[in-house]
Each structure stands twice: as structure tokens, then as C-alpha cells.
Amino acid sequence: xxxxxxxxxxxxxxxxxxxxxxxxxxxxxxxxxxxxxxxxxxxxxxxxxxxxxxxxxxxxxxxxxxxxxxxxxxxxxxxxxxxxxxxxxxxxxxxxxxxxxxxxxxxxxxxxxxxxxxxxxxxxxxxxxxxxxxxxxxxxxxxxxxxxxxxxxxxxxxxxxxxxxxxxxxxxxxxxxxxxxxxxxxxxxxxxxxxxxxxxxxxxxxxxxxxxxxxxxxxxxxxxxxxxxxxxxxxxxxxxxxxxxxxxxxxxxxxxxxxxxxxxxxxxxxxxxxxxxxxxxxxxxxxxxxxxxxxxxxxxxxxxxxxxxxxxxxxxxxxxxxxxxxxxxxxxxxxxxxxxxxxxxxxxxxxxxxxxxxxxxxxxxxxxxxxxxxxxxxxxxx
Numbered sequence: 001x002x003x004x005x006x007x008x009x010x011x012x013x014x015x016x017x018x019x020x021x022x023x024x025x026x027x028x029x030x031x032x033x034x035x036x037x038x039x040x041x042x043x044x045x046x047x048x049x050x051x052x053x054x055x056x057x058x059x060x061x062x063x064x065x066x067x068x069x070x071x072x073x074x075x076x077x078x079x080x081x082x083x084x085x086x087x088x089x090x091x092x093x094x095x096x097x098x099x100x101x102x103x104x105x106x107x108x109x110x111x112x113x114x115x116x117x118x119x120x121x122x123x124x125x126x127x128x129x130x131x132x133x134x135x136x137x138x139x140x141x142x143x144x145x146x147x148x149x150x151x152x153x154x155x156x157x158x159x160x161x162x163x164x165x166x167x168x169x170x171x172x173x174x175x176x177x178x179x180x181x182x183x184x185x186x187x188x189x190x191x192x193x194x195x196x197x198x199x200x201x202x203x204x205x206x207x208x209x210x211x212x213x214x215x216x217x218x219x220x221x222x223x224x225x226x227x228x229x230x231x232x233x234x235x236x237x238x239x240x241x242x243x244x245x246x247x248x249x250x251x252x253x254x255x256x257x258x259x260x261x262x263x264x265x266x267x268x269x270x271x272x273x274x275x276x277x278x279x280x281x282x283x284x285x286x287x288x289x290x291x292x293x294x295x296x297x298x299x300x301x302x303x304x305x306x307x308x309x310x311x312x313x314x315x316x317x318x319x320x321x322x323x324x325x326x327x328x329x330x331x332x333x334x335x336x337x338x339x340x341x342x343x344x345x346x347x348x349x350x351x352x353x354x355x356x357x358x359x360x361x362x363x364x365x366x367x368x369x370x371x372x373x374x375x376x377x378x379x380x381x382x
Contacts, residue, residue: 041342042363043114044075044356045282045346046085046094067352068085075360082111087118090155091154101114101135117147120177122164132187132215141212144220145215148224189207189211191205221237221240225260226260226263238280254336257281331371
């Protein structure tokens with residue numbers, strides 16, 4: 001059976017399952033305004049680029065994969081809370097996250113492991129549910145899985161090359177959301193297939209195996225608009241607010257992102273979910289503490305960028321370059337950072353593990369405390 005056929009056959013189980021098993025309380029007002037949440041967790045986000053060129057410490061796919069594991073180990077020792085990877089297909093970047101996440105899980109004990117994000121157009125949601133549950137079990141329940149429609153890519157109809165052809169009239173965004181709903185039902189234990197009476201003697205529903213309890217509460221939707229953030233809240237997913245918002249209202253990026261978060265929390269409260277959601281934002285932060293940093297980054301810091309992306313006026317987040325205390329002050333004033341509970345810092349992975357571990361250590365010691373964060377694990381006592 002083709003993956004697209006499997007997805008279609010599972011569609012009919014999704015809504016009934018969610019209405020039956022996803023518990024909602026009588027109403028949970030939560031944090032619906034613009035109040036500061038206080039950053040509780042920080043993590044790194046790696047795109048896993050590799051290039052066999054002068055200056056690159058990451059020259060092959062093997063380098064990229066193994067160095068990501070090593071950086072996660074170093075980050076855990078520093079006290080950083082999360083190791084996240086970006087997923088891109090048909091490029092010299094990280095593409096198949098679950099083997100990598102399982103390897104990180106096997107080499108660490110505390111750090112959260114996750115994605116930001118997986119493009120659901122490329123996924124069989126049932127097979128992905130099996131892989132996600134397996135990785136989560138290996139990690140002891142540390143998986144934080146970000147999914148979405150994905151970002152602009154170099155491939156023309158790349159998901160179709162993988163065998164996933166959208167239904168007639170279905171947009172890429174609709175396709176990703178439909179697959180996500182099937183995935184959520186599958187990891188929640190919904191019956192997504194039927195037994196064969198000729199072999200089993202009975203007719204009944206079958207759920208994917210294995211199941212990993214609690215995984216459903218650790219799925220995030222990567223949102224590039226205010227409307228999709230509200231949709232994520234309606235589905236009961238956490239929010240990963242994109243560093244690229246495909247809308248522009250003329251206000252600075254952090255204010256636009258903070259508005260998205262406010263609307264998300266409001267929609268979450270209206271649904272009456274019993275738990276508090278998590279919200280993450282990503283920031284590109286390059287602290288300058290040594291001459292080599294100045295050589296690499298100089299004055300690369302810039303303001304927000306506004307431009308057309310796939311024909312839509314979009315706003316891109318800025319890059320922070322400079323002395324740690326100056327960056328700390330800027331992030332402390334960032335409205336979206338103040339509204340989120342998790343901040344992911346992108347790393348220039350091609351500069352190698354040692355260099356990026358030093359960046360993370362600088363962030364942990366001199367920048368993150370200004371936004372309300374304290375270290376976790378053994379690093380807190382050091």
C-alpha cells in the first residue's frame with residue numbers, strides 16, 4: 001500500500017479519536033495576555049550543513065551527524081536544556097532525524113532532543129509515528145518533535161518524488177496539516193488499520209506499535225503566521241514560532257511574533273486544554289569574545305529584514321552579533337523572548353563542535369540569565 005493510500009484510509013479515524021480521548025478541562029485561562037513568561041529552557045538548533053570547502057570543520061554527512069551528537073553531549077554538560085535539528089531534503093543538511101535523535105538519546109541522559117521542523121509533506125504519518133515512538137522510548141521520554149509544512153526548498157515538487165502526491169485541489173499546507181492530524185491520532189493510540197478476519201478470526205482496530213505515553217503532549221507546530229498558530233492551539237500542539245513570519249504588519253519582528261504568541265495562548269485557553277502549552281522562539285546569536293569571533297562575524301548583526309517569499313510579504317528575524325552583555329540586554333527587551341518559555345539558539349555548525357560549545361557556554365553564562373534562565377543538571381552546581 002502506498003503511503004498516500006495509508007494516510008487516506010486513516011483519515012476517518014482521526015476526528016472520532018481526538019474527540020473521544022483528548023481531554024479538555026472546563027476552561028483554563030492560562031497566559032492569554034502579553035505577560036512575561038520567563039524563559040525556563042534554552043537549546044541549540046543546528047541545520048547540520050556540510051561542505052568540503054576551506055574553513056569548514058564539517059566536510060561530510062558523517063561529520064555533520066557525528067558532530068551533532070557530540071555537540072549535544074557538550075551542551076548537556078554545559079547545562080543547556082535542548083538539542084534540536086532542522087530537517088531539509090535534497091540539500092547537504094540534516095534530512096533523516098530519527099536515527100540521529102536516537103543516537104543523541106543513547107549518548108545523553110537529560111537533554112531534550114527534537115526537531116524544528118520536520119516537513120510533513122515528505123512523511124508517511126503512520127511510519128513516522130512508529131519511528132517517533134521508538135526514539136522517544138530510547139530517550140526515556142525526552143523527544144520534543146516540531147512538525148510543519150516546511151520552508152521553501154530547492155526541489156520542485158520534492159515530496160512527490162518521495163511518492164507523496166497531494167489530493168486533487170489540496171494545497172501543500174493542507175496536505176501537511178492533514179498528515180499531522182493522522183500522525184497525532186496514531187501516536188495517541190487510535191485504530192488506524194483493521195485486522196484481517198481470515199487470519200485472526202476477529203474484526204477489530206489496530207494501533208501502531210510501539211506507543212510512547214505522553215508523546216502527544218510533546219508535539220510542536222512550526223508556525224509562520226498568526227492563523228496557523230491559532231490552528232496549532234486548536235489541535236493541542238505546542239508552538240514553535242518561526243524566525244520567518246510570512247506576513248508583515250509594519251511592526252518590528254519581535255512584536256509581530258509576540259502578537260502571534262498572544263493569539264496562540266488565547267486560542268489555547270478557548271479550547272480548554274488541561275495542560276499549559278509550551279512556546280519556543282529561535283534567535284541567531286553570535287557573541288564576540290575573542291579575536292576569532294570578530295574575524296568570523298565582524299559586524300554581521302542586522303535589523304529585521306522584509307521581503308517577498310513565495311509572493312508573500314514576509315518579515316525575517318535579525319541576527320545578534322556583539323559583546324555578550326549587549327546581546328543580553330537586547331534579548332531581555334525582546335517581546336517574543338519574554339513571551340516564550342523556550343529559546344533555541346541557532347549554531348554555525350560548520351565551525352565545529354569545540355567552537356559551538358564555546359558559543360553555547362558563553363550564552364549559558366552571560367546571556368541566558370538575563371532572560372530568566374538558570375542552568376539544569378550537574379552544570380547548575382558547577
